Amino acid sequence: MKYLTLLLLFPGLVYAQQDSNPPMEGFNADDSHPQAIEIADQVMASMGGRAAWDNARYLSWTIFGEDHVWDKWTGRFRWQGDSTVVLMNIHTMEGRAFKDGNEITPADELLAGAYRDWINAGYWLLMPYKLKDSGVTLGYKGEETMANGHEAHVLTLRFDGVGLTPDNGYDVYVNKELNLVEQWSYYADADADEQPRFTTTWEGYESYGDIMLADTRAVVNSESNVRRVSNLGVYSDLPDSVFEDPNQISLASLTETGTY
Template structure:
C-alpha cells in the first residue's frame, strides 16, 4: 500500500470536473510522515504544527479509521482510511464507484448495471481516484500541511477576506506527482491557530490565485476538527468519522442511506 501511495504527489485541477477553481491533492499515506524539515522555514513549520494540532493533532488523525462526507452536493464518499478502500455514490445519477487503493483496482455501476469492460472499468477507476484525491483534500487539507514533498515558507502577517488576523504560509512541492508546479497559501488564525482561508495557484509563477475560499465553522468529529464550509455553495456536508466501516459497503453496490450512516 505505502509503495503505491508514495508514487503520487499533488495533482492539478481535475479536468473532468470542468471547474478551474477546485484544487486537488494526491495522498501519500494515511499518516503525516516523511516531511523534510530542512526544506522549509522553521517559522513556517512552527505555524504548520500549530495548525495541525488545532485540528486534533497527528495522533488523532492517524487514529481515524474512516470518513464519510458529501462533496458540494455532487457525490457521497466513504473512505476506509485504515484498509484503503473508497466508495463514491453520485447524487445526480446512479453511478457508483468502488476503489481499492492498495491495488488500484475498481468496479463500476452505472445505468442500472455493473460494467466489466476493461476500458470502461479503467476509465471510471481513474475517475474515482481523482475524485477521491480532490474531495479528500478539500475536506482535510489542514491535516496534510506536512505531507511528503511539501515545502513551507513563511510569508508574514495578513488578514483574511473576513478580517481574521493570520500568519500566512506558502505551500510548494518537490518534483512529485503530476503537477508539482501547483502552489497554495494558507492563512492560519493567530488566535485559533486554525486554517481560516486558502488560496490556490495552478502555477507557482502565477501572481493571482485561481481561487480563494474560507475555512469556516470547524466542528469536532471524533477527536479531529474539520471545516466543511468553503463559503457560499461550496459545502462539504454529512461529515462523519468512523471507528469501523463494514467491509460490505466496499464490496457491493447495495443502496446506502448516507444521511443516516
C-alpha cells in the first residue's frame, strides 16, 4: 500500500530530514508510512544524528553473557563466550575460532554462530539506528501509553527477505517528547501472531562518544526479568590486537587502549 493521500496532504513529511538521514539501500520507502519515516528521522537526531552514527567506528558490548567488539567500518568482529574466541569479518564471513587460545578447525559452525549473534545481539543494542535499514517497511500504529506511563508513537517494523528471521516483526514505542525508543514488542511471526512474544523497555540512555545507547531491557510486567548491556563503549580507534588476539581479553580494558 502506498500512502499517496498523506503525501498529498503533507508533502514535506517524508523529505523534511531525508538529506540528514538517508535510508539504507533497499529500505521500502514506497510502502512505509510517511509519519513513521519522519519519526524514525527524529529518533536518529535524538540519538546523536546520522553523521555521529556513521562516524562511530568501533563498538563494544556484552549481553546474554557474551562479548562483542565490532569495527563498523571494515566488518571486523570479535566474539567471546566462555573460553571461546571468534575473530572474523562479518562482510566476508572469513575468520578463525579458538578455545583457550588453541585454534579450532574447521571453524565454519562457530563462525556462523558468531555471525548470528552479531545480528541478534547487535539488534538488541542498536535497533533505534536501524529503523530505515535495507528490507524494512515502517508502519504507523498510532499513539499508546507505555509501561512507564509516557506517551508514545508506535511504529511497526516488518522485513522483506532480509536477515536470518525475516518473519519477525516489532512494534517500536517512541517517546513523543524525547523522540527516544523506550519500549518494543517482538513478534516471531508478524503476520500470524496476534500478541507479541514479549515486550521490554529500553532504559538507561547515556552518551558514548557522540551517540546515545540504552543499557537496560526489562520485560514488562516482570520485575525479575531484566537484561543489562555492559562493557558499552564507542571508540574512534582500537589496536589491531583486539581483532587478532586469540586469547580472552577484558572489554573493560578497552577504555585504556582505545580512543574515544
